[in-house]
Amino acid sequence: MRSFITIIAIAALSLSSCKKMLEEKPYGVFANNNYYNTEQDAMNALLYAYDPINNIEYGARFLFNLVDITTNQYKFYGKGLETNLYTWDVDPNTEEFLYFFKYAYLGVSRANSVLENVEKMENISAASKRQFLGEAHFLRAFHYFMLVRTYGEVPLHDKVVESVSQTKADYGTIQQLYEFIIKDLEAAIPMLTISKQAGRADKVAAQFLMSKVYLTMASSGMTGAPGYEWVGDYEQTYTKAAEYADAVVNNQSTYGLDPSLLNVYDVNHQADGMEHIFITSMYRDGKGFEGNFSQLPQMFGIGLPSIFIASSLTGGAGVQKVIDGTSCWSYYRVDNDFYNTYSNDDIRKKMMVTTIYNENGSVLANYAPSNINSGNATVSAFYFPFCRKYTDPQSLTNRTSANLYLMRFAEAALTYAEAAGPTTEGYKWVNNVRERAGLQPLQTGLSPKEFREAIWQELTWELAFEGHGLFELRRTNRVVQGITNKQVKQEYAYFYPVPQREVDLNPNK
Structure with missing residues (x-):
C-alpha cells in the first residue's frame, strides 16, 4: 500500500497546483476504457480512494x-497566528473550509468510481469484489459523515462525475445525508x-462508524442541536447506536482496549496495536510529499531540536526523542487551562509533556506559562x-510514521456506554476506560x-488532540457555552x- 500511495500522491500533485484544486471538473477517476481490467486494477483504485x-x-x-483548534484544547498565546481558526476569524473563503471540502469530495469521487466499476467487473474473484465494494461503501459514508458534521447541507453525489454539468448536484438535507x-x-x-x-477499514470499522452516526443523531436530537430537529425518538436512535457499538466491544476479539495507554501512541505499534480500528497509513520511509509520510510531531512539539521526553508515563524508564534531527514548529499549542481540567491522578494528563530532558536524562527545562x-x-x-x-524517535529527520487515530476502541467503548446509558454494561465500559487512565x-x-454528560467529559479527555473536539460539542449542543x-x-x-467557490459554481442549494 505504501509504494502505491506514494506513486498516486505524486501523480495527483503533478496534475494540479493548490490554486487549481478547486476547479469544478472531473478528477481522480479511473474509467472503464482505461482501467478496471484486472483484480489488481480494482485494488489500486480502492487504495487510490483511501489516499x-x-x-x-x-x-x-x-x-x-x-x-x-477551535475548541478549548488549543490556544495561540499571541504567537505566530498561522490560521485564523484559533480566533474563529473565518468566512466562506477561509482556506481550511475550501480544501477540506475539496479533499472530502475527492474521496467521494474515487469511492463512487470503485462502486460503479468494480460491480461490473468479471475478471475478479467474488470475495475480492465483495471486499472492495464494502470498503468503497464505507469510504463514501466516512467522507459524507465528515462533510455533514462540518458543513451541514452539502451536494449529494452518488455517481461518478463524468462531465462539468454533473458537478452541479443538488444539495442534500441533513436528514437525507444521514x-x-x-x-x-x-x-x-x-x-x-x-x-x-x-490504512484500511474492515467490518468492525463499518460497525463502529454506524454506531457513531446513530450516536450523533441521538445526542443531537436529545440536546436540540441545530439542524437535527428531524430526529424523532432519540432513545430509540440511541438503542441503534448501542446495537452497533455492542458488535464492536462485545462480539469480536481482534480489537480491544490496550492495557497500556502509552502503547496506544507508540509509533511502532500503530499498525498492529489492538486499539486502532481505523488509522491512516503514513510512514517515515515514504517519498515525495507529506501525506506519504507524517509531520505531525513537528506540529505538536515545541520549537526546539532533538527534544527528549520521559520514556514512561510513570517515570524511571529513561528518555526518548520526540523526533530525531529536526526542530518542531509549535503550531498546535495546548491550552494551559485545558491541561488543568484533568485530574492529577489521570494518566492521560501525562500525555501532555511538562518536563524535557537532556540526552543523559537530566532535566533540561520544566513547563510553566511564565x-x-x-x-x-x-x-x-x-x-x-x-x-x-x-512522536517518532526513529524519524528520518522531517519524515515520521506518526498517524491519525481516526477510530479507536476506547471511543467505541465510550460510544457504547453513552448509548446504553447508566446500565451495568454502560458503567462497565466507561469504567474500563477510566481504570486504564488510573481513575x-x-x-x-x-x-x-x-x-x-459524564461520558461527554470522558470523551473530551480521552480523545483530546485527535480531531474530535468540535464534532463532540456540536452533537451535544455545547459549542458556545463549551x-x-x-x-x-x-x-x-x-x-x-x-x-x-463551491456556492458560486454550484448554486443548487
Missing part, C-alpha cells in the same frame, strides 16, 4: 485546524470481514505542555442525563459555511 484522507488539507492537518450514510454502511457491513490492516517571557531560548519555547500523542469508577446512581477561551463566531458554531 485523500492522508492529505495535508484533509486528515493530516486540516482536520485538527477545523475541529480541535439516510444516505446509513444506507452505505448497511451495504458495507455484510460485505466486509474482520481483517485488520493499517516561560513565554523568559530570556532563555530553551525555556521560552516551553510555555505550554505539548502533546506527546504524535476510580464513575459515580453510581446517575440519571441518564447525568451519566451521558468554548470559553475563544469568541465563537455564532453563525458558524454548528456548521461551517460551504466554501464560496
